[in-house]
């Protein structure tokens with residue numbers, strides 16, 4: 001496979017847009033590639049106290065040795081296909097996972113909250129995030145994504161009630177930032193989703209599910225913030 005050259009001036013989100021599998025490198029490095037996707041790689045490394053050249057070498061190494069696992073090339077899809085993909089994959093995942101995590105966080109806080117008061121904070125933060133995500137997805141599915149599909153299907157830009165499509169997009173991006181904040185808070189409260197020695201299986205399952213939620217939500221927001229939304233704004237002209 002050909003080695004890909006990235007530069008320190010490349011925005012982090014654009015790197016993940018080209019190579020979604022590289023998200024894991026950024027996650028391990030603690031670099032936010034979704035809400036913070038517009039930040040150049042060099043600056044993102046500086047913030048984390050990392051050597052940009054070393055991170056570039058890691059990224060290129062991963063690309064050079066990448067396996068053949070199927071990866072959705074979000075940047076190559078039409079706007080309609082991308083909106084469909086996000087709904088089916090990421091919204092679908094949240095609709096099954098949020099109720100499961102609701103039960104897990106509730107149970108762990110009730111059983112172990114006295115032992116570790118941070119578990120009540122995890123529960124409260126999760127409950128806030130889950131409620132926000134449920135209404136956020138509804139807004140995307142009922143308002144924004146239909147507008148994007150309409151844009152994709154028409155030759156000339158259609159007129160929308162809200163004026164520019166940039167207006168609802170701005171609101172969605174604001175909500176993404178809030179969700180990102182809740183995820184970061186839960187990561188902090190749980191020491192990076194690491195179970196203590198005494199953790200029971202439910203506790204471990206909760207942390208595993210939260211870590212996966214973070215990964216999926218980062219991918220999800222990345223596809224919206226860095227690919228779907230800018231392309232929809234560009235299409236409207």
Ligand SMILES: [Fe+2]
Nearest residue numbers: 086137140224
């Ligand atoms: Fe979404």
Ligand SMILES: [Fe+2]
Nearest residue numbers: 140172176224
């Ligand atoms: Fe969203």
